[in-house]
Amino acid sequence: MKKNLLSWEETLFRDQDVFDLNYVPEQFDYRDEQTQALVFAIRPALRGGKILDTVCRGPPGTGKTTSVKKIFESLRETTQLVIPIHVNCRIDSSEYAIFTRIYTSLTKLSPPPSGTSVKQIIDMIAHYIEKENVHPLVCLDDANYLIYENQFNKTLYPLIRMHEIFPSVNFGLIIIISDPEIDLQNSLEVRVQSTFHPEVIQYPPYSAREIAGILNERVKQGLYPKVLPPDLLDVIIDNVMKHGDVRLGLDLIKRSVLYAEKAARKEVTEEDIIKAVEASRDRHLEMLISSLSDDERLVLKTAAELFSDETSPTTKEIMEALPDNGPKLTRVSEIFKRLDRLRLIDLEYSNQGGGRRRYVHLHEDKKMILSLISRSE
Template sequence: MENINLSLDIRQDIRTVFKDKRVFSLEYLPESIIYRDKEIRAISPYFISALRGDPLYHTWVFGASGIGKTLCMKSLGASFNDKALKMGINAKYIRISCRNQDVYSVRPTATKVLRNLAMNLSYNISEIKRNWGSDMYVEYIINCLCKRKLKIILVLDDIHLLSVKDINTLLGIFSRIHDLDIEDTRDIDIGVIAVTNKPFLPDELTRDVKSTFGRRIINFLPYNAVQLQDILSERALAGYKPDTCGCGVVAKCAAVGAQEDGDARTAITYLRVAGEIADENNKNKITEEDVDIAEDLIEVEQVTEVLRAQPRHTKILMAGIFAAQKKNKDEYSKINTTVVFKYYELICLRLGYKSLTQRRVSTIISELDELGIVCATTISKGRYGKTREIVPTFSGKAKEKINLQFLQDIGISDQEMDQLSIQI
């Protein structure tokens, strides 16, 4: 009894600006979707065909990150499943994210998507074996559909995360199910909606897949700052207590989202983190300064998350880049590959690792450039050949925090780094 009282007291003591924090989570479905009428009108016929018993057809859905593609699919899919149930129609919407299909591995594959679909359709998942190949899953899926005389609208979300070969395989299978020699496929159908933020993806597919899948396209346009402001205002109203989050805060978060290609996800993250900062400081109102602090914090989190997942030598090289820049003292100064390599070799020596060749290090720099962690520009030095100038892409304030966390990760102190710098 004592414990219960204690926990109640604690709850009362905690001051928070949040009314309902779930409102800011990725899974949250807002009550209304604003500024997406045109896109929803364009997608609806794909769902309506299934309710009418018409043949299903496929489409691509294109649009930048965080602009409501998944949200619209989930919302349309839920109301479709509801309607189909009420009308007694054997049709189902299934969304498979090509992002996380398996908690044990990071790389998505066509086989995992097929396994996921099989699990989704099965009434007895113990029949599905982990070691099946794609063919077995396809056979199982078709059998499930045939037994239930089922038509499905299959949303393959973030399909670009699969390899082009796997996309060819999947779209090839799904757009040719009536040609498969498995069972009588008259009563079944699959309509695929392939969602991606890579508009040139279809060009990379085989001619056969392009022709069977078709070239229908629905485009989602990025939100502008005003639209983002309205989306955020609704979130703030649902997630924050009255009078804790003013228009200035919402406008500032919307401006950040607008800068990031109209990304509502980023804007919502800023709104949430700003609230968490206000809570940490025991304030009863979020301020625009909290958004500024959120900006640094989010940048640090994003970069450290990416760097933490990198192999040891990439981390050491990154430490070399930080150190070389620190010695230059200018936040935006560029450093060349030769200097970075010298630092890299010294840190390897200090930590007792055999350093990689300069050629391999050069590849790692390109990888860091691809990850958006550094910007590496090739410059010609005339008859002295070419070199690359490197600058980290994140701001000065974030850089210090990232550097410190990062040095801790590879096991070298800031002071030791300073001593190494003297040798260069």
């Protein structure tokens, strides 16, 4: 009998880390233009000048974070003058959390004691910069989360105006926004608008050919030869193109290889991929629902309860079914739009039968949504 079983210590991965979402790849193609624009904005600081502020825009999975991380890596290797600070605004989503993060990254000290005010932390940051005579370069990554939480202007204002109080303190800023619906100019208060004039760098979605190039490279690095046959990688690429996010591809490769390993096979099969697609979709939905605010979850839950195979509720019916202490009308309309953007619901406008109505259809299975909501409550 042909021996095709994996003994326990064998693995199909050459290096499993290359499929991690935070992995910074060696090879980073298709983003030369964006990288050059960032370098151009940062370079003046190497000669003692000011960093130009930039805003990186593009949907998720278009290489924004990676391009900044790669530039930060080479800055750390070439200079001690510019101190790169990366802030993930999904995690640090308040003014307080962000300045604490800037302080700890900059000074390598532990966070200031609780009870320290934001203003005090900002002063501590400024004094450190004056003393060390460095150029801080802050990347607010996924800053759209600050916009949703109404923390964006509050955070930006001290960063762009600090040099008025501390003349030798100049922050360079890279703002990453991964929600294409956001109108940046409209999100800025006048007091911020008047001094914040960033260069906008666009990250368009990757084409199928580019996705294939990226995933192929990763497969070569992370898997042993023949583990994932090329025609099956094509099946993965087709799935990725439906959503346009490379991260889905990395996740599908990792999952399907793990399924193959579990079954003690040396090759991935199409069934592994189909299973991986389902698991990945469930996981995506779970993360999406757990990232919603309480109000958003309440509106989604109410919509799901009123939804059936035969009928979809209108926005008005959902509004009326909300508890008295629930969110108010204007907030609820915003929530509908956001849930629609996140593809949790589909809004349908109708003028039939007189009067304008909006129907709310569930984008995913009702039972599944309700069970995920109850799990995240």
